[in-house]
Amino acid sequence: MSETRLLTNAAIATMASGAPGAAYGLIANGAVAIRDRKITFAGPEAEAPEADSVLDCGGRVITPGLIDCHTHLVFGGNRAREFEARLNGKSYEEIARAGGGIISTVKATRAASEDALVESALPRLDALIAEGVTTIEIKSGYGLDTQSELKMLRAAKRLEGERAIRVKKTFLGAHAVPPEFDRRADDYIDHVCIEMLPAARAENLVDAVDGFCEGIGFTPDQITRVFEAAKSLGIPVKLHAEQISNLGGAKLAAGYGALSADHLEYLAPADAPDMAASGTVATLLPGAFYYLRETKLPPVDALREAGVPIAIATDCNPGSSPMTSVLLAMNMACTLFSLTPEEALAGVTRNAAKALGLGGECGVIENGATADLAIWNVRHPSELSYFIGYNPLYKRVFEGTL
Numbered sequence: 109m110s111e112t113r114l115l116t117n118a119a120i121a122t123m124a125s126g127a128p129g130a131a132y133g134l135i136a137n138g139a140v141a142i143r144d145r146k147i148t149f150a151g152p153e154a155e156a157p158e159a160d161s162v163l164d165c166g167g168r169v170i171t172p173g174l175i176d177c178h179t180h181l182v183f184g185g186n187r188a189r190e191f192e193a194r195l196n197g198k199s200y201e202e203i204a205r206a207g208g209g210i211i212s213t214v215k216a217t218r219a220a221s222e223d224a225l226v227e228s229a230l231p232r233l234d235a236l237i238a239e240g241v242t243t244i245e246i247k248s249g250y251g252l253d254t255q256s257e258l259k260m261l262r263a264a265k266r267l268e269g270e271r272a273i274r275v276k277k278t279f280l281g282a283h284a285v286p287p288e289f290d291r292r293a294d295d296y297i298d299h300v301c302i303e304m305l306p307a308a309r310a311e312n313l314v315d316a317v318d319g320f321c322e323g324i325g326f327t328p329d330q331i332t333r334v335f336e337a338a339k340s341l342g343i344p345v346k347l348h349a350e351q352i353s354n355l356g357g358a359k360l361a362a363g364y365g366a367l368s369a370d371h372l373e374y375l376a377p378a379d380a381p382d383m384a385a386s387g388t389v390a391t392l393l394p395g396a397f398y399y400l401r402e403t404k405l406p407p408v409d410a411l412r413e414a415g416v417p418i419a420i421a422t423d424c425n426p427g428s429s430p431m432t433s434v435l436l437a438m439n440m441a442c443t444l445f446s447l448t449p450e451e452a453l454a455g456v457t458r459n460a461a462k463a464l465g466l467g468g469e470c471g472v473i474e475n476g477a478t479a480d481l482a483i484w485n486v487r488h489p490s491e492l493s494y495f496i497g498y499n500p501l502y503k504r505v506f507e508g509t510l
């Protein structure tokens with residue numbers, strides 16, 4: 109028989125979008141009831157239902173479990189030496205063009221076994237879990253041949269068995285041109301569309317398809333072919349767009365009803381309404397902005413005005429954002445991009461869920477949503493964006509289990 113568990117004496121930041129009035133959808137003196145992995149009540153404690161067990165939260169804040177909706181968590185090796193080279197004067201683009209950058213991680217990832225990829229990803233995953241993360245997206249894109257891409261995605265899937273966490277797997281075959289296709293990007297894209305993606309799909313390893321639309325990545329025409337292949341298989345798309353130049357990637361993605369367009373520092377403000385119309389989330393990645401010492405800010409005001417939902421993620425990857433803290437990403441979104449703490453929290457809850465096609469199911473505290481929660485040693489949700497390098501997590505609840 110299923111039991112009802114009640115969390116009482118809490119300030120609940122529901123982050124529910126329809127919630128009128130209160131910032132954060134905040135319910136003071138609130139309670140949350142959980143049954144069968146779902147939230148069955150969220151409201152004033154005085155109205156809470158009977159329960160089989162009660163946890164007194166001591167006035168702490170409850171938020172939805174955090175969601176890191178853009179990561180490259182699985183990879184071989186690291187690029188600390190490249191970091192050093194950049195500090196000795198080389199640019200990210202120069203390093204990439206000289207066969208370093210993404211391609212150096214491709215070599216290390218190809219050389220690693222699936223077991224080794226799981227082992228090396230676990231400490232990074234644990235760092236995120238320690239901050240109350242309950243859902244994470246993990247991309248392929250450092251294999252760039254069929255077997256290595258499958259190996260990455262299988263490793264990502266295995267992480268879900270190793271820890272109490274939900275993993276969404278994104279196929280990023282169109283991340284870079286591998287050495288064996290040097291100067292044959294179009295042939296590589298054929299290979300991605302005809303062989304790699306269908307193979308990954310056949311093993312049920314693909315929740316979404318992504319690409320890197322940049323001068324050092326792929327052209328809008330090439331990305332279009334990848335999106336067409338995804339569409340023919342019924343898989344949703346997303347795109348790394350406008351990170352270091354404006355190729356119109358976000359607009360292209362919006363045309364395919366993309367779940368999200370990510371980075372967006374070079375987004376033309378005029379393209380924001382297209383994203384709003386297609387429900388495409390703008391996923392901002394302040395860790396990469398910071399790490400690459402980018403100075404061009406994403407057009408946050410234009411996104412707000414158009415009503416584009418904004419998500420925030422770590423972009424955890426070995427080259428441009430070796431970061432495993434969602435809380436730090438929230439702080440950086442506020443300090444670097446001028447988001448409010450409420451927008452930052454929405455960015456790692458409600459809107460991050462949307463960016464993964466989980467809108468309404470995760471990232472909010474309301475009736476019927478999955479019982480993924482984070483309970484914090486704070487008195488107000490603004491504290492989550494305020495601290496730097498301090499983790500106030502008290503307890504984490506994944507699918508109703510504490």
Ligand code: DI6
Pocket residue numbers: 209210213283320348351396423425426427428429
């Ligand atoms: N944009 C990024 O920020 C990461 N990938 C991408 O397409 C960086 C990947 C790397 O440098 O390894």
Ligand code: FE
Pocket residue numbers: 178179180348423425
């Ligand atoms: Fe990325």
